[in-house]
Amino acid sequence: MKNVNVRKLALAGILVAVGLICSPFSIPVGASRCAPIQHFINILCGVFLGPSYGVGTAFVTSLLRNIMGTGTLLAFPGSMCGAFLCGILYKYSKKLPLAYAGELFGTSVIGGILSYPIAVLMMGQESAVFGFVFPFFVSSCGGTILAIFLVTAMKKMKVFDVYLGNLDEPQNGLSHSHR
Numbered sequence: 001m002k003n004v005n006v007r008k009l010a011l012a013g014i015l016v017a018v019g020l021i022c023s024p025f026s027i028p029v030g031a032s033r034c035a036p037i038q039h040f041i042n043i044l045c046g047v048f049l050g051p052s053y054g055v056g057t058a059f060v061t062s063l064l065r066n067i068m069g070t071g072t073l074l075a076f077p078g079s080m081c082g083a084f085l086c087g088i089l090y091k092y093s094k095k096l097p098l099a100y101a102g103e104l105f106g107t108s109v110i111g112g113i114l115s116y117p118i119a120v121l122m123m124g125q126e127s128a129v130f131g132f133v134f135p136f137f138v139s140s141c142g143g144t145i146l147a148i149f150l151v152t153a154m155k156k157m158k159v160f161d162v163y164l165g166n167l168d169e170p171q172n173g174l175s176h177s178h179r
Helices: 002-021 036-048 051-068 075-093 096-122 133-157 159-164
Strands: 027-029 032-034
Touching: 002 036, 002 051, 002 159, 032 133, 036 051, 036 075, 036 096, 036 133, 036 159, 051 075, 075 096, 075 133, 096 133, 133 159
Parallel strands: none
Antiparallel strands: 027 032
């Protein structure tokens, strides 16, 4: 059990690093910077690691992007809400389309609305309550389209299931009770 948690933590760290490396690939839209790779990473985390790792990875990536100057404060609500909703919907349904819809809705609608007070109160930006919904939707759409192809292929090939030890059959000749 501990080995799986270490593997999950290591994979989350790798995904944070990928998010940071790819953070210059962003599209400025108003006060926000749309980062489609972050949304792809949110879906990877939500599907393969679960909602708590998804939120943690989104938080750490957003924090480090802000420290490096490649992100804004608006990265927090958008990425974290998307990762959470994606992870929760996948955890309880095991359906990839719901995970994708969770990322889109969580980032654009919930994250977009939660960004309003941050933009107005903390960043001094003038904005409408729903002013971030469309830019966040565009950003998460790009990452979701990427995820639809890659996550679907990874699930079929059991890429992370093997890495994380989530296969139902025993590994290395050991039964479940002896792992």
